[in-house]
Each structure stands twice: as C-alpha cells, then as structure tokens.
Amino acid sequence: MGLRFEEIDWRRTPIGEISLRRRRDPVSGEDVYEVKLGDEFLMSSLFTTGEVALAERGLAELPDTGLDVVVGGLGLGHTAQAALDDPRVRSLTVIDALAEVIDWHQRGLVPLGTRLSADARCRLVHGDFFALAADPRGLDPTEPGRRFHAVLLDVDHSPRHVLHPRHAALYRPAGLRALAGHLHPGGVFALWSNDPPDETFTSALTEVFARAAAHVVEFDNPLQGGTSANTVYVAGTEPGTP
Numbered sequence: 001m002g003l004r005f006e007e008i009d010w011r012r013t014p015i016g017e018i019s020l021r022r023r024r025d026p027v028s029g030e031d032v033y034e035v036k037l038g039d040e041f042l043m044s045s046l047f048t049t050g051e052v053a054l055a056e057r058g059l060a061e062l063p064d065t066g067l068d069v070v071v072g073g074l075g076l077g078h079t080a081q082a083a084l085d086d087p088r089v090r091s092l093t094v095i096d097a098l099a100e101v102i103d104w105h106q107r108g109l110v111p112l113g114t115r116l117s118a119d120a121r122c123r124l125v126h127g128d129f130f131a132l133a134a135d136p137r138g139l140d141p142t143e144p145g146r147r148f149h150a151v152l153l154d155v156d157h158s159p160r161h162v163l164h165p166r167h168a169a170l171y172r173p174a175g176l177r178a179l180a181g182h183l184h185p186g187g188v189f190a191l192w193s194n195d196p197p198d199e200t201f202t203s204a205l206t207e208v209f210a211r212a213a214a215h216v217v218e219f220d221n222p223l224q225g226g227t228s229a230n231t232v233y234v235a236g237t238e239p240g241t242p
Contacts, residue, residue, distance in 0.1 A: 008109050011100045015164065018042075020104055027222065033076055033110055035101075037163075045111070048078040049219035050192055050230030051154060055082035057215055057232050058152045058190030059089070066090040068148045070139050070182075072129035073155040074101050077112035079192070083152065084119055092122045093140060093148075095129045097155075102126055129155065130167050133179045150188045151179065158195035158231075171201055176208040176235075186239035193231040202233070209235035 010019040021034045025046070033045040043051075059067065065088045071080050074096035083092055094116075096102055102124045105113035116122050127141060137144035139151070156162040159171035169175045179189060189209065197214035205212035212235035221228040 009100070009104060013098055013100055015097070018098065018100060020109060031111075035076065043075045045076055045078075047219065047221070047228070048076075050194075050217050050232065051075070051078040052082040053215070053217045053230070053232050054152050054154055054190055054192045055079050055086070057234050058150050058188050059083065059086050061188050061234065061236055062088070062149055062186075064088070064149065067150065068146075069093070070095065070148050070151045072133075072151065072153040074105065074124065075154065076110055077105060077116050079152055079154050080116055080122065081112050084116070084122060089121060092119075093125055094122065095125045095127050095132065095139065097126075097128050099126045129153070130170050133170055133182065134175065136178075136181070138182045147182055147184045148187065149184050150190065151183065152190050152192075154192040156193075158193040159191070159198060159201040160195065171204065173204050173207045176204060180208055180237055183237050186237060188234060188236045190235070191233040193233065195231060196229070197231050197233075205233060205235040210238035211236050 004024040006022045008020045008022055016038045019036045023032050025032050035042045067088045068091045069083050069089055071083060071092065071094045074080060074094050080092060080094050083089055104110050105124060106117050108114045132139045138146050140146040156167055162168050170179065202212055202214055215232045215234065216229050217232055218227050218229045
C-alpha cells in the first residue's frame with residue numbers, strides 16, 4: 001500500500017506557490033489528487049462532475065462532426081478528457097498559463113496525464129487564455145485567425161471571483177464579444193462556475209450571443225455530507241453569422 005499522503009510536486013509560479021498532492025481517502029481507499037495555490041484549494045479529483053458537465057453540455061449543442069475545440073484551463077484534465085471522449089472532436093487545444101501544470105501531465109504525475117499526452121488530437125499549449133481571447137489573432141498561437149466550434153473555460157472560481165483582476169474583462173460584453181469572434185458561426189462558449197447562476201453575467205452573455213443559459217449541476221459531497229452544485233453557462237452564436 002502506498003503513502004497515505006504525498007506532496008508530489010511544489011513550484012513557485014508567477015501567480016504564487018502551487019502544489020500537487022495525493023492523499024488516500026479513508027472511506028473509499030482511493031487516491032485523491034488535489035491542487036493548491038498557496039493555502040487555497042484550486043481543484044480536487046474528488047469533485048469532477050462539473051468539469052465533465054462543462055464539456056458534455058458545451059458540445060451537446062453542436063450537431064456537426066469534425067469539431068475543433070479549445071479548453072481554457074488544464075487542471076487535472078477532466079474537462080479535456082471529457083471532450084476527447086466525444087468522437088466528434090477532431091482536435092483539442094488546451095491552454096494553460098502554468099507550464100508546471102502541463103509538465104505534470106506530460107510526466108504522468110496526474111491520472112489523466114498519460115492519456116491526454118498520448119492522444120494525437122490533443123495539444124497542450126502554454127499560454128495566457130485571457131490575453132489570447134482578447135487578441136484578434138485568436139486562440140491558436142500557431143495559426144492566427146483560426147476559429148473553433150467550441151470554447152470551454154474553467155479557470156476562475158466564477159465570473160465574480162477571479163484568480164487575477166485582469167481576467168474580469170473577459171466576462172463583460174466587450175470581452176465576450178472578442179471571444180465570440182474566435183468561434184465558427186453557430187459555435188458555443190461554455191463556462192464552469194463554482195457559484196450559483198449569476199443574472200448579471202447571463203445578461204452579458206445574452207447581449208453578445210444569440211442564446212445563453214445557466215445550468216445547475218449537482219453532485220454528492222462526501223466531505224460535507226450532502227449535495228453541492230456548480231453552474232455551467234452555455235452560450236451560442238447565431239448560425240451563419242460570426
């Protein structure tokens with residue numbers, strides 16, 4: 001039997017000290033992987049329902065085959081893997097601001113790392129998603145002007161609770177409009193949030209996109225003994241218009 005607790009990696013990054021930890025769950029006996037930024041928990045493999053729902057709900061509205069998808073925020077890889085599990089996905093570009101997180105996957109330090117790194121459809125890109133989204137050249141640094149069928153974003157806690165102040169601009173109409181310009185006609189933008197549905201943000205989405213909805217995703221929370229919830233926003237552009 002392995003260690004009950006292990007700090008797999010610890011790094012200093014531009015946004016603070018980040019660590020990857022593994023602990024043995026005393027109830028299930030399974031390994032739980034956690035990422036912390038300083039003393040704050042960023043993500044846990046114990047709670048992945050919302051991350052998976054982000055991909056499934058975002059892609060559900062796309063009827064086409066041969067989908068080109070962007071995931072903003074690699075994390076433990078659950079949104080990326082859920083996207084790759086959809087056979088319609090032709091290519092997946094995963095953008096993360098921390099080279100350290102990409103390195104964890106490429107070295108197989110996290111459970112999904114080997115699968116993502118070995119999938120020929122998947123490319124892990126070290127970059128600032130928010131800067132790329134605001135740039136007219138787009139989200140693919142190697143192909144300026146490239147458009148995508150879906151953009152799935154899971155970086156900040158919510159549109160109101162961001163990891164860095166400069167992220168806030170994306171969640172306003174001007175930022176959303178710039179992001180929508182990187183989508184094909186009929187393309188989808190989907191966002192994970194840890195907060196309940198936010199009417200102000202939904203209004204900003206409907207100002208820019210042809211349709212928008214907030215979906216509450218519930219899941220069991222064994223730590224608190226009950227049910228918790230995330231929100232997945234899904235917004236789509238008008239078919240035939242950029």
